[in-house]
Each structure stands twice: as structure tokens, then as C-alpha cells.
Amino acid sequence: MGVLLSVENLVTQFSTSSGLVRAVDGVSWDVLEGETVALVGESGCGKSVSALSIMRLVSEPAGRIVSGRIMFKGRDLLALSAEEMRHVRGREIGMIFQEPMTSLNPVLTIGRQLTEGLEIHLGMTPSAARARATELLSLVGITDGERRLRQYPHQFSGGMRQRMMIAMAVACNPSLVLADEPTTALDVTIQAQILELMQDLSRRLGVAMLIITHNLGVVARYADRVNVMYAGHIIERGTAREIYANPQHPYTYGLLRSVPRLDEPRRERLAPIEGQPPDLTRLPRGCAFMPRCRWRVDRCEAEAPGLRALNGTDHVTACWEAERLVKETRG
Amino acid sequence: MSAVRGAEDRHGSAAAARAMEGVGGHVGAPHEMDTILDVRDLVKHFHVTTGFFGSATAIVRAVDGVSFSIRRGETLGLVGESGCGKTTTGRCILQLEKPTSGQVIFEGQDLTKLDVAELRRVRRKIQVIFQDPYSSLNPRMTVGQIVAEPMAVHGIVPEARRRHDRVRELLSRVGLLPQHANRYPHELSGGQRQRVGIARALAMEPSLIVCDEPVSALDVSIQAQIINLLEDLQSEFGLTYLFVAHDLAVVRHISDRVAVMYLGKIVEIADRQTVYEDPRHPYTRALLSAVPIPDPVLEESRERVVLRGEVPSPLNPPSGCVFHPRCPIAVDRCRGEVPPLRTLGPAHEAACHLA
Numbered sequence: 001m002g003v004l005l006s007v008e009n010l011v012t013q014f015s016t017s018s019g020l021v022r023a024v025d026g027v028s029w030d031v032l033e034g035e036t037v038a039l040v041g042e043s044g045c046g047k048s049v050s051a052l053s054i055m056r057l058v059s060e061p062a063g064r065i066v067s068g069r070i071m072f073k074g075r076d077l078l079a080l081s082a083e084e085m086r087h088v089r090g091r092e093i094g095m096i097f098q099e100p101m102t103s104l105n106p107v108l109t110i111g112r113q114l115t116e117g118l119e120i121h122l123g124m125t126p127s128a129a130r131a132r133a134t135e136l137l138s139l140v141g142i143t144d145g146e147r148r149l150r151q152y153p154h155q156f157s158g159g160m161r162q163r164m165m166i167a168m169a170v171a172c173n174p175s176l177v178l179a180d181e182p183t184t185a186l187d188v189t190i191q192a193q194i195l196e197l198m199q200d201l202s203r204r205l206g207v208a209m210l211i212i213t214h215n216l217g218v219v220a221r222y223a224d225r226v227n228v229m230y231a232g233h234i235i236e237r238g239t240a241r242e243i244y245a246n247p248q249h250p251y252t253y254g255l256l257r258s259v260p261r262l263d264e265p266r267r268e269r270l271a272p273i274e275g276q277p278p279d280l281t282r283l284p285r286g287c288a289f290m291p292r293c294r295w296r297v298d299r300c301e302a303e304a305p306g307l308r309a310l311n312g313t314d315h316v317t318a319c320w321e322a323e324r325l326v327k328e329t330r331g
Numbered sequence: 332m333s334a335v336r337g338a339e340d341r342h343g344s345a346a347a348a349r350a351m352e353g354v355g356g357h358v359g360a361p362h363e364m365d366t367i368l369d370v371r372d373l374v375k376h377f378h379v380t381t382g383f384f385g386s387a388t389a390i391v392r393a394v395d396g397v398s399f400s401i402r403r404g405e406t407l408g409l410v411g412e413s414g415c416g417k418t419t420t421g422r423c424i425l426q427l428e429k430p431t432s433g434q435v436i437f438e439g440q441d442l443t444k445l446d447v448a449e450l451r452r453v454r455r456k457i458q459v460i461f462q463d464p465y466s467s468l469n470p471r472m473t474v475g476q477i478v479a480e481p482m483a484v485h486g487i488v489p490e491a492r493r494r495h496d497r498v499r500e501l502l503s504r505v506g507l508l509p510q511h512a513n514r515y516p517h518e519l520s521g522g523q524r525q526r527v528g529i530a531r532a533l534a535m536e537p538s539l540i541v542c543d544e545p546v547s548a549l550d551v552s553i554q555a556q557i558i559n560l561l562e563d564l565q566s567e568f569g570l571t572y573l574f575v576a577h578d579l580a581v582v583r584h585i586s587d588r589v590a591v592m593y594l595g596k597i598v599e600i601a602d603r604q605t606v607y608e609d610p611r612h613p614y615t616r617a618l619l620s621a622v623p624i625p626d627p628v629l630e631e632s633r634e635r636v637v638l639r640g641e642v643p644s645p646l647n648p649p650s651g652c653v654f655h656p657r658c659p660i661a662v663d664r665c666r667g668e669v670p671p672l673r674t675l676g677p678a679h680e681a682a683c684h685l686a
Contacts, residue, residue, distance in 0.1 A: 042550040043521075158413075159641050187412035188577065189638045192621040196637055214551060217623030221630035240627040251552075256625055258555040260584040262607070263624050269562070270584065272555030276520045 003071075004208050005054070005176055006030040010068035012046075012053045019281035023049040025232035026068075031176065036202055036209040038219035038240070041229035044280060047212045050229075051178045055095060056085050073175070091121040094169030094207075098181035100161035104153040110137075111149030114168055121172045136167040140197060159190040163197065170201060177202075180212045195222055216255060220244055228252050231278045231288035234307065238315030248310060248317035250293045250325055287319070295321040295328075367539055367571050368424065369400040373433035375419050379646070391645050393419040394430075395595035401539070406565070406572040408586030408603075410579060410618070414642055415592040417575045421541045424573065425459055426450060437539065455485050458532035462544035464524035468516040475512030478502065478530050487535065501530040506560060522553035529560065539571045547578060558585055579622050583607050588678070591615045594645055594653040597672065601679035611675055611686040614654050652684070660685055 012024040024046040031037045039047040052058050053065050056077065070077040077088060089095070097103040105113060114136060115129035124132065134145035140163040142148055153161055162182065169177045179198065183191040199222050202209050211219055219226060219240065226243045228236040228251065236249040247253040254273040260266070275292035284290055290300040299320050307316040310323060319325065375394040381387045394416040401407045409417045422428040424435050426442050435442045440453060461467040468477055478498045481487075488494040499509040505526040516524055525545065532540055542561065546554040558581065564570060576582050582589060583603060590600040591614065599612040610616045620636040638657045643649055649656050655665040664684050672680040 042552060157641050187642070188579070188621045189412060189617060190641060191623075192635065192637050195623075215623070216551070216625040220625045220627045221623060244626050245628070255551055258552055259625065260555075260580040261624060262580050262583065262619065262622050263626065263629055266584060266603075270555035270558055272559060273552035274556070276522065277550060277552070 001032040001034060003030050004033045004035075004073065005210075006069075006071040007050070007054070008069040008071065010050065010053055010070065011066040012049050012058055012063065013066050014063045016062070016281070021280045022232050022283065023063075023280065024053060027229075027232070027234050029227050029234060029237065031208050031210055033175070034202070034206045034208050035224050036199070036211065036222055038223035038226045039210065039212045039229060040214070040216060040219060040226055042214055042277060044231075044277060045229040046232040047214075047229050048180055051095075051180050051210065051212055054178065055089055055093065056080075087121070090117050090174075091172045092174050092176070094172070094174040094177040096162070096165045096169045096177060096179040096182045098184050100158070100165045100185075101153060103165065104161060106153055108152075109149065110151050110153065110156070110164060114149070114164075114171060117168065117171050132171070133167075136171055137164075139170075139201070140164070140167045141193075142167075158186055159193065162186060162190075162194050166194070166197065166201065170205060170207060173205065174207060176208045176210065178210045178212070181214070182211065183218060184213070184215070191218070198222070216244075216259070228255075231280065231283060233288065233304075233318065235289065235318045236316065237307065238313070242313070242315045246315070246326070246330070248315065248322045248326055249289075249319045250295050250321075251289050253325060253329060254292075254294075295319075295325050297321060365402045366400045367403040367438060368573070369434070369436040370420070370424065371398050371434040371436065373397045373420065373423055373435065374431045375416075375423050375428055376431045389646050392595050392648060393645060394423060395648075397433075397592070397595070397597055399590055399597065399600060401571055401573060403538070403571055404565075404569055405587040406574050406585055408582035408589040409573060409575045409592060410577060410582050410589060411592035412577060412618075412642055414594075414645060416595040416645075417592050418543055420592070421459070421543050421573060421575050425457055425541055426454060455487075455535050456537050457539045457541065458535050458537040459541045459543060460525070460528050460532055460545045463548050464521065464528045465516065468524060468527060470516055472515075473512065474502070474507075474514050474516070474519070474527050475499075477516075477527060478512070478534050481531060482534050485535065497534070498530075501533055502527075504533070504564075505530045506556075520553075521549050522556060525549060525557055526560070529557075529564070533564065533568070537570070539573065541573045541575065543575045544577070545574075546581060547576065554581070561585065579618060591618065594642065594648055596653060596682065597680075598654065598683070599681040600672070601676075601681075605676065605679050609679075611679070612654075612681040612683045613658050613660055613685075615681075617657075617659075652682070654683075 008028050010024050010027050014021040014023055039050060041047045054070055058065060065078060111133055114133040118124045118129040118132055133149055137145035137148055142160060142163055156164060183194050186194060211223060213219055223240045226240050227234045230251050236252045247256055257271045258273055260270060273292055278288050286302050286304050287300045290296045305318045305320045307318045309316050373394055374396055377391040377393055378388050379391055381389050397420055411417045419428060423430045430443055437457060442450060475498050478501055479494050482494055488497050498512055502509060502511055507523060507526050546557050549557060565572060574582060574585055586603050588602050589606040590597050593614050599615045610619060617636045617638045624630055636659060640657050643656060651667050652665040652670050655661040670682045670684045672682045674680050675686060
């Protein structure tokens with residue numbers, strides 16, 4: 001599989017009243033054709049800003065992509081004109097947002113919102129677009145498409161709206177779909193339906209997926225590779241199997257340990273990550289996780305660790321003490 | 332009035348002391364004396380207008396005949412998906428909503444029958460922790476004012492100087508620093524704000540706390556901190572929790588017993604272990620199987636019950652068993668006949684014809 005999207009040394013910053021926020025601070029990662037990649041992390045880690053940067057939707061002037069390259073099918077998206085970028089959005093890269101209600105237009109019918117992109121990007125006639133829209137609805141499991149196309153978003157339930165978002169995202173046969181917390185607003189039984197649907201479509205249409213989430217459980221089943229982010233940096237990356245079975249960064253390890261799990265016997269006490277999430281305007285000079293880390297040493301304070309492989313595989317971690325962590329946690 | 336009140340306070344602290352001795356010792360047969368809250372046939376219907384000019388009205392059966400009791404010192408988990416009525420149940424217990432019918436008996440008194448003054452006195456002992464600590468804290472008040480205000484209003488610590496000390500004591504008990512009293516909510520992180528919400532609830536010296544999704548708005552790494560804090564406070568002060576949440580893994584961790592709600596009804600209720608290891612209602616089973624587990628190897632081999640469709644509108648609930656349109660094992664009988672909660676084992680009930 002070839003590389004579809006490659007983010008290189010991306011730096012995105014926001015100037016706020018409390019100072020400069022380094023939301024994404026020199027991050028590199030890629031997505032192969034047809035692959036499902038996850039960006040995982042907590043609020044403020046930079047995962048959503050990464051997605052917005054790819055789509056060039058970072059709100060200016062407060063926000064700014066300072067440097068880096070975003071190579072998509074051989075072109076640097078950051079070098080495209082606004083006009084060229086409009087053809088990429090929706091046509092080549094689809095997008096699914098967390099809140100389907102706020103990202104759908106409440107005064108346009110479902111049909112209009114689905115056909116608009118088809119007419120603009122693919123030059124379809126209104127009737128051809130309408131036929132394709134019905135087809136798309138049935139593709140995402142919405143029956144009675146003819147009638148549904150005449151309805152408005154408020155007449156759809158939360159799960160149906162998210163199906164509709166997925167239909168819009170794949171409408172123009174994109175090669176990549178960005179899904180930002182696609183199931184966070186949904187109930188757990190509906191979450192399962194939506195994730196199954198996304199996986200099924202990804203396989204059937206050969207479209208690559210970038211799933212952005214805070215929930216480690218959600219991506220375990222669906223991601224091929226996982227990037228864990230903390231304070232604007234990727235701190236660990238590997239195949240989903242590797243990350244979950246052998247976490248090599250104290251933050252990843254701590255996150256996995258802190259959540260109660262239904263497949264394990266109940267523990268008397270949970271093991272939280274102590275301390276508070278970092279203040280992005282006052283990041284320490286060294287490793288941003290250092291103040292909360294059980295394994296910290298003097299070096300962590302002075303020098304930020306870069307990503308490195310411990311065992312010559314693609315599993316990389318940004319921790320000086322990763323060897324010790326691995327040794328102490330696999331007993 | 333004040334004499335009565337003093338007597339009540341003494342009674343309250345004696346009860347708390349009893350509960351402290353009883354912590355961990357409530358596993359035996361349920362005893363009438365041990366029941367702190369008894370909810371009987373609770374019904375809450377909302378009237379909504381439909382139609383273009385709001386001409387027609389319809390009834391949303393948010394809570395439709397719910398009964399359960401909570402023993403002193405235990406945690407009852409109330410789980411279900413959005414719209415199942417779990418939050419409304421909590422709000423009816425708190426008397427933030429007036430129930431359409433049914434009883435909410437707290438420490439022997441039916442709250443639905445009390446007048447405003449009586450209710451105000453009793454309500455102090457039932458506190459609430461909300462999901463979103465940001466929208467439930469007044470942004471214009473300092474943390475110290477937020478925690479002190481209810482103590483002043485209810486005359487718990489009438490003297491301002493002592494209240495000042497008490498606020499700092501409470502803040503440090505929930506893991507904040509005394510100097511946080513001078514900060515405003517926006518200066519705190521989500522986890523710290525939730526600690527303020529907990530301190531405010533504790534200030535009233537409650538015996539029952541309704542925790543409505545207390546960790547679901549928090550970052551994963553912070554959730555465990557707050558859950559541990561809630562557990563510590565429970566054993567220290569002999570608190571009783573009604574823990575309303577949708578996260579089944581969190582509910583298993585914190586609850587002694589668990590009730591599962593669907594469309595305004597309890598479909599299964601039992602002790603924690605039974606609900607998670609021997610669920611008998613098909614909805615409970617589906618819910619458990621939908622919870623993602625952070626382990627790709629396990630997930631791959633895991634059999635998943637993906638439910639068809641979505642939760643029907645409580646405006647127009649299905650006939651018979653409300654779960655039948657989505658149920659993988661429904662038979663004809665389920666369409667016509669409402670299944671009552673049946674006893675399936677010691678303290679285990681489920682509302683399913685086929686359980």
C-alpha cells in the first residue's frame with residue numbers, strides 16, 4: 001500500500017489572551033491507502049487541530065499553521081490555493097464530525113445537503129444526484145430513501161444523522177475520510193452500529209479512515225495503527241495490537257490502566273494518572289508529561305524526548321525511560 | 332422550631348455514625364431499618380405540544396412506573412441510554428421535578444407529600460453532583476463563595492469566620508488547596524471543577540448524593556481520580572450514592588447494585604456481580620456487548636450483539652414489552668403483553684417473558 005497522506009513536522013499555533021498555545025507542535029504521521037489510523041488523546045492534546053489543519057479549516061487569525069507539510073497524493077495541501085483546496089474538501093477528503101446536528105444545515109432538506117456536493121464536485125445533474133443520494137442512504141442503512149430525502153435533520157434521530165454524515169462524507173468517493181469523535185455523542189448501542197458501518201464502508205469502498213477519539217476502547221477494534229497524542233506531540237505510535245498489548249510510554253500505559261474494564265475482574269481501586277492535564281501556554285521545557293510521570297528522571301526536565309523504536313519495529317515511543325517502563329510493567 | 336431541628340440533627344449524625352459502622356456490612360438480607368430511600372411506582376410524564384401551532388399535546392412517558400430502594404451506605408448504579416429516564420428519575424428524587432405519581436420515601440418521609448418548608452429542611456440531606464461542573468458552578472462566584480453559600484443559606488455554619496475555615500477544610504478534603512477558594516471556576520481544570528461540585532455537596536452534610544454522570548465530561552485520565560475520591564468520601568462519611576451513568580464499566584466499578592433502565596422502565600436490577608456476570612434481560616446483554624474493550628485481540632474474537640434500530644420515541648412507546656422491536660429473541664407474546672419485573676434469584680429481577 002502506498003502512502004496516501006503524510007503530515008510532516010506540522011506546527012499549528014493559536015494566540016490567545018493567556019499566551020501562545022502550541023496546539024500541534026511539530027508532528028509527523030501518515031496514513032496508507034485504505035488504512036484506518038487513529039489519533040488518540042485527551043482534550044487539548046492537538047488531535048482535532050491536526051484534522052482541522054489537514055482540511056485547512058484552522059480559524060484565522062487566532063490560529064495559524066506555522067510550518068510543516070501535508071502531502072496528500074503527492075501534493076502539499078498547504079501550498080494549494082483556496083480554490084484548489086475547495087476541490088479537495090468533500091471531493092477527495094470527506095469529513096465526519098462529532099455533532100451531526102451542528103454540522104448539518106437545519107433549514108435544508110437531507111436531500112439537498114446530500115446532492116449539493118454531488119452537483120458541485122462531480123457535476124451531476126439534479127436528477128442523477130438525487131438517484132445517487134437515495135443510493136447513498138441505503139448504503140449507510142437508511143431505508144425509505146425517497147421519503148427521507150425530503151425530510152429535515154431534526155426529523156432524524158442522532159444515530160440517523162450520523163449515518164447521514166457518513167453518507168455525505170463518502171458521497172464523492174473520497175480516498176480519505178476524517179472522522180472527528182464520530183461516536184462520542186451517541187449511545188453505546190448506536191456507537192457499535194456506526195463503527196461497524198464505518199468499517200464496512202472502509203473495506204467495501206477502499207477508503208482510508210482517520211479516526212480521532214479520546215476513547216481507547218473505540219479504536220481498539222477498528223484501527224490498524226494508533227498515534228497517541230499528548231500536549232501537541234505524538235508520544236507513541238504503533239499497530240493497535242502493539243499499543244494495547246505493550247504500551248511503551250508512561251502516558252499510554254497510565255491511560256490503559258486507569259479505565260475500569262468489563263473484561264477484567266473488578267479492582268478494588270482504580271489507578272488514575274495523578275495531576276492535571278498540561279497548560280498549553282506554559283509547557284515545561286522537557287517532556288510535557290513529566291509532572292505527572294511515575295518514571296521521570298532528571299533528564300526529562302531538561303530535554304524533550306523524540307520518538308524512537310525500542311525493538312527495531314514501527315512501534316515508537318517518546319520516552320527516555322521506556323526500557324525501564326517496559327521492564328517494570330511486564331513482570 | 333430550632334429545638335426540633337436540633338433533635339433532627341442529632342438524629343442525623345447518629346444515623347451517619349450507624350452507617351459508618353455498617354459500611355461494608357450491608358451484604359446481608361435487606362432490612363427495613365437499613366433502607367434510606369424507597370422509590371415506589373414513580374411516574375413522570377411530560378406534556379409536550381406538537382403540531383404546527385402547538386395545537387395538539389402529547390405525553391412523554393419519561394419515567395413510567397419505577398420502583399427501587401437504596402440501603403444506607405450502598406451505591407446503586409442506574410444505567411441506560413439517553414432518554415431512558417435515568418436522569419429524570421434522579422431529578423424526581425431530588426424533587427427538582429414533581430413526579431406525576433408515586434412515592435419518594437427518604438428516611439421514612441414521603442418527599443412528594445411535604446410542603447415547601449419541610450422539603451427544604453429534608454432536601455439538605457440529599458445532594459447532587461452534576462455531569463458538567465462548568466455549567467453547574469456560578470462563573471461570577473469564587474470557589475470559596477460557591478462552597479460557602481449553601482452553608483450560609485441553610486444555617487449549617489452560620490458564623491462567617493467558621494464558614495471560612497470549613498470551606499478550606501472541605502476543599503482540602505476533596506483534593507484542592509485552600510488557596511483555590513479565591514479562584515474562579517474558569518481558572519480551574521475540569522477535574523478541579525468537579526472537585527468543587529463535590530465539596531459544595533459535602534458542605535451540606537448529606538446522607539444521600541445523586542451523582543448524575545459525574546465523570547462522563549472529564550478526561551479519561553481524570554475520571555479515575557474522581558471515582559476514587561467519591562469512594563473515599565463514601566467510606567469516610569457513610570454516604571449513600573445513586574450513581575446515574577451510561578458508562579457500564581464505570582458503573583460496575585463503583586456500584587453495589589445496578590438497575591438497568593430502558594424507555595422509562597427498569598428492565599433488570601440485581602447486585603453488581605449478577606448484572607455483569609449473569610444478565611438475563613436481552614437489553615442488558617446487548618448493552619454489555621456493545622461496550623468497547625481496549626484490547627484489539629480480544630475485540631477480534633468477541634461476539635457482538637449489535638442491536639437493530641434505535642430507542643423508540645417515549646412519545647409513542649411500542650406495545651407490550653417496550654424493547655420488543657429491537658429484541659433479538661422477541662416472540663409474539665412480547666408484542667402484546669407487558670412483562671412485569673420477575674424475581675429470578677436472590678435480589679435479582681428482570682422484566683422479560685423469556686428471562
